[in-house]
Amino acid sequence: MAATKIDINEHFYTVLKGAWESNINNQSRWVIFSDLHLGDGSVRDDFKPNFESFQSALRDYYLKHNYSLILNGDVEELQRFPLDVILKNWKPVYMLFDAFANKNRLAKTYGNYDLQLKFQKPPYDYQMSEVCKLSYEGGHIFIYHGHQASKKYQRQNDLVGFILKYFANPLRIKNYAVSHSSKRQYKIEKRAYEHDISRNQISIIGHTHRLLFESLHKVDRLRFEIDQLCREYLISRPSNQESIAHSIKFYQSELEKSHQIDNLKNTNSFIYHHNLAIPCLFNSGTVIGKREITCLKISDGKMRLIHWFDKNIPKKYLQYTGYDPILLPNTEFYKMVINEDALHYIFARIKLLC
Numbered sequence: 590m591a592a593t594k595i596d597i598n599e600h601f602y603t604v605l606k607g608a609w610e611s612n613i614n615n616q617s618r619w620v621i622f623s624d625l626h627l628g629d630g631s632v633r634d635d636f637k638p639n640f641e642s643f644q645s646a647l648r649d650y651y652l653k654h655n656y657s658l659i660l661n662g663d664v665e666e667l668q669r670f671p672l673d674v675i676l677k678n679w680k681p682v683y684m685l686f687d688a689f690a691n692k693n694r695l696a697k698t699y700g701n702y703d704l705q706l707k708f709q710k711p712p713y714d715y716q717m718s719e720v721c722k723l724s725y726e727g728g729h730i731f732i733y734h735g736h737q738a739s740k741k742y743q744r745q746n747d748l749v750g751f752i753l754k755y756f757a758n759p760l761r762i763k764n765y766a767v768s769h770s771s772k773r774q775y776k777i778e779k780r781a782y783e784h785d786i787s788r789n790q791i792s793i794i795g796h797t798h799r800l801l802f803e804s805l806h807k808v809d810r811l812r813f814e815i816d817q818l819c820r821e822y823l824i825s826r827p828s829n830q831e832s833i834a835h836s837i838k839f840y841q842s843e844l845e846k847s848h849q850i851d852n853l854k855n856t857n858s859f860i861y862h863h864n865l866a867i868p869c870l871f872n873s874g875t876v877i878g879k880r881e882i883t884c885l886k887i888s889d890g891k892m893r894l895i896h897w898f899d900k901n902i903p904k905k906y907l908q909y910t911g912y913d914p915i916l917l918p919n920t921e922f923y924k925m926v927i928n929e930d931a932l933h934y935i936f937a938r939i940k941l942l943c
């Protein structure tokens with residue numbers, strides 16, 4: 590393997606050009622999940638605690654309501670567990686994937702943890718690609734795992750191909766591309782973001798496990814909510830003011846927590862471009878979240894960021910978020926819309942602001 594210098598932007602462009610494409614309209618329904626990290630079902634399996642919520646979300650909602658499913662990378666945790674063990678252990682999950690696939694409603698992309706599927710064909714026959722592209726009235730939405738925006742990716746890609754060529758057995762390569770360092774996550778997001786701006790398009794990624802809606806992180810969104818609520822407080826009836834004040838306190842504590850978790854020193858770096866976020870970058874989050882599962886869905890010509898969680902969610906979370914959690918009938922699982930906007934509006938803003 591010659592250590593050739595890679596022009597990451599060039600490489601990134603080539604990757605996106607090879608996308609699997611589908612046209613969508615206001616009747617289309619798509620849901621995007623990423624980063625399941627399916628394992629062996631033991632305590633080391635990060636997916637296990639959220640299995641039931643995930644199963645219910647797919648079976649009792651998205652399959653039932655005729656959604657198409659995009660599994661956006663890192664579905665199998667192949668750096669820690671062999672594929673046959675994962676397949677055997679998570680049969681109910683693969684049966685659900687099959688149900689989508691049988692209706693021609695499943696697309697799966699490669700992540701950095703399941704990259705070897707590119708070189709060793711898995712036993713299932715799903716539509717597999719590096720990138721999916723949904724086109725909506727002339728606007729393009731690219732859906733890919735996100736590690737492609739990292740420089741280390743090409744090296745890893747070559748290495749996986751090389752090792753598989755000479756050694757038949759599953760890999761145990763050290764984890765290259767996922768880093769929990771905020772700095773590296775910014776770099777990946779920034780590269781995807783700038784690429785989107787240069788082409789007036791939308792990207793939906795996963796990989797960093799960090800939610801983004803219209804290029805805004807949770808911290809930005811919380812600040813925005815607090816600001817809105819303070820304004821609302823002033824013009825509200827006294828009977829509503831108490832609950833608004835509670836919500837403000839709740840968001841403040843969430844903001845504090847987010848700062849601690851991410852250890853963020855420069856929070857302004859979230860908004861990358863002239864202090865005005867262009868709404869082109871989205872991240873569906875992860876299925877292995879501590880408190881919830883997150884996904885993005887496209888339906889009725891709208892993009893929505895959704896949280897799924899079970900009844901063990903703290904009560905105050907349901908009370909003060911100001912969101913509207915809906916208990917899925919005959920289940921113990923809640924669905925909550927965190928953000929939503931019309932695709933028309935998102936594309937119009939991209940066009941106007943870029």
Ligand SMILES: [Mn+2]
Pocket residue numbers: 662663700701702734736767795796797
């Ligand atoms: Mn990843």
